[in-house]
Amino acid sequence: MPNWELVRQDFSELRQTMNGERLAYLDNAATSLKPKSVIERLLSFYQQENANVHRGTYQLSFKATEEYEDARKVIQHFINAAAAREIIFTRGTTEGINLIASTYGEQNIEPGDEIVISLAEHHSNLIPWQQLALRKKATLKYINLTSTGEIDLADAKQKITAKTKIVAVTHVGNVLGNVSPIRKLAELAHQNGAIIVVDGAQAVCHLPVDVQELAADFYAFSGHKMLGPTGIGVLYGKQKLLEQMPPYQFGGEMIEDVQLDNSKWDQIPHKFEAGTPNIAGAIGLATAVKYLEQVGMAQVKARDAELMAYLLPKLMAIPGVKIYGSQNPQQHVGVVSFNLGTLHPHDVATALDMEGVAVRAGHHCAEPLVHSLGTNSTVRASLAFYNYQADCDQLINAIKETKEFFKGELR
Incomplete structure (x- = not known):
C-alpha cells in the first residue's frame, strides 16, 4: 500500500491555506490537482523540447514527435486498447463525444432511429445526442434510474430495441x-x-479501466480530471469504426493528399487530429498516467472506497443533511451530493469556503438528473486518493458550524 503521506506531498497546492484555514480540496470531480512530476514535465518540454510534430526534419521535431506518439502508447496500455491508432487526442470528454455525434452519428442515424442514454448523464453526454436526434428526426430515449440512483437494467432492456443505433452512458x-x-x-x-x-x-481517476473488457465501442475522458493538464483529452474508438468515420475537422495534419478539387484523408488516428495538436498536454497526460500506474489503480480504488466509507456515515449522522442516491458508501465512487435543510447550496458552499473547504454547488451540468431528485441544485463533495480523513473531518465540522450559523433560517 502506498505511503499516502508521501503521495500527498507531491501535490503542492494542498500546502496552502484558504481564508486562513487549512485547505481541504473536495472538488476533485470538477478537476483534479496536479502532481509535481506533471508540472515539471510540462516545464521541461517548453524549456528544452518545444517543436511542432510530424513534419519537421530536425532533431527537436523528431524528439517532440517521438514523445507525442509515445504518449499515445502510454494511454493505449492504460485503458488496454488493442492498438495505439485507436487513441485520438482531443480537448477533453466533451469534444470526444461531440466528435462521435458529428461523424458516426451524422453518418449512421436516420429518421425513426433511436438513441438511448440514461437519466444520469452529464450535459456533455446528453446535449450532443439530443441535438443529433433533433437534426435527424430520431428518437432520444432515457433509461430510468433505481431509487438509489443506479441505472435500471430492467428498464434498459425495454428501452434498447432493434431501432436503437447508439447507446451512450456514463x-x-x-x-x-x-x-x-x-x-x-x-x-x-x-x-x-x-x-x-x-x-x-x-472513472479514469478512480477505477482500473479496460475498454476491451467493457466491450466499449467508444470511450471518452479528460486529462484534467486524472492529474493531467487542462485542454487535453482522449477518445478511444474501435479501429473498424474509426476507419469508417469521416473527419471531424479539416486542415493540416489530417490529410494525405490535397488537390484543387478534392482531398484524401490520412490514416487514423491522424485523420481526427487536424492542426497542431496539444503536444505538451499529451506528454503531460502520459506523465499523469505513469504517476497513477506507479501508485496503482487498485490502490487508488481502495483508497477512494476507504475515504468514502469514513465520510458518508458522518454526513448522514448530521440532522438536516439530505444525501442523494444510495446510503451505501460503495455506491458513491468519489462523489457524494447533499443539501443542508432548506439552505441554498450556494450559501452552504460559500460558508464551507470560509472554513477552508472547497466543494461545488449547483446542478453539476446534469439538470435532468438533479431535477429528478426533487431539487434544483446540490452541494457536491468529491474525493481523490490524495485526500485525508482530516479533509473529511474538516467538511463535517464546517457543515456543523454552517448549520449553527444559519439555525434561524433552517427548516
Missing part, C-alpha cells in the same frame, strides 16, 4: 457516483445492432 456518475454496468449495457446494445459510447470522465 461509466461513473458525476452527481451520485454510481458505477454503471457498462459490460451488460454493451451486450444489450450489441445484441440489438447498436454501438455503445461511454463517458469515462469520472
Whole structure:
C-alpha cells in the first residue's frame, strides 16, 4: 500500500491555506490537482523540447514527435486498447463525444432511429445526442434510474430495441457516483445492432479501466480530471469504426493528399487530429498516467472506497443533511451530493469556503438528473486518493458550524 503521506506531498497546492484555514480540496470531480512530476514535465518540454510534430526534419521535431506518439502508447496500455491508432487526442470528454455525434452519428442515424442514454448523464453526454436526434428526426430515449440512483437494467432492456443505433452512458456518475454496468449495457446494445459510447470522465481517476473488457465501442475522458493538464483529452474508438468515420475537422495534419478539387484523408488516428495538436498536454497526460500506474489503480480504488466509507456515515449522522442516491458508501465512487435543510447550496458552499473547504454547488451540468431528485441544485463533495480523513473531518465540522450559523433560517 502506498505511503499516502508521501503521495500527498507531491501535490503542492494542498500546502496552502484558504481564508486562513487549512485547505481541504473536495472538488476533485470538477478537476483534479496536479502532481509535481506533471508540472515539471510540462516545464521541461517548453524549456528544452518545444517543436511542432510530424513534419519537421530536425532533431527537436523528431524528439517532440517521438514523445507525442509515445504518449499515445502510454494511454493505449492504460485503458488496454488493442492498438495505439485507436487513441485520438482531443480537448477533453466533451469534444470526444461531440466528435462521435458529428461523424458516426451524422453518418449512421436516420429518421425513426433511436438513441438511448440514461437519466444520469452529464450535459456533455446528453446535449450532443439530443441535438443529433433533433437534426435527424430520431428518437432520444432515457433509461430510468433505481431509487438509489443506479441505472435500471430492467428498464434498459425495454428501452434498447432493434431501432436503437447508439447507446451512450456514463461509466461513473458525476452527481451520485454510481458505477454503471457498462459490460451488460454493451451486450444489450450489441445484441440489438447498436454501438455503445461511454463517458469515462469520472472513472479514469478512480477505477482500473479496460475498454476491451467493457466491450466499449467508444470511450471518452479528460486529462484534467486524472492529474493531467487542462485542454487535453482522449477518445478511444474501435479501429473498424474509426476507419469508417469521416473527419471531424479539416486542415493540416489530417490529410494525405490535397488537390484543387478534392482531398484524401490520412490514416487514423491522424485523420481526427487536424492542426497542431496539444503536444505538451499529451506528454503531460502520459506523465499523469505513469504517476497513477506507479501508485496503482487498485490502490487508488481502495483508497477512494476507504475515504468514502469514513465520510458518508458522518454526513448522514448530521440532522438536516439530505444525501442523494444510495446510503451505501460503495455506491458513491468519489462523489457524494447533499443539501443542508432548506439552505441554498450556494450559501452552504460559500460558508464551507470560509472554513477552508472547497466543494461545488449547483446542478453539476446534469439538470435532468438533479431535477429528478426533487431539487434544483446540490452541494457536491468529491474525493481523490490524495485526500485525508482530516479533509473529511474538516467538511463535517464546517457543515456543523454552517448549520449553527444559519439555525434561524433552517427548516
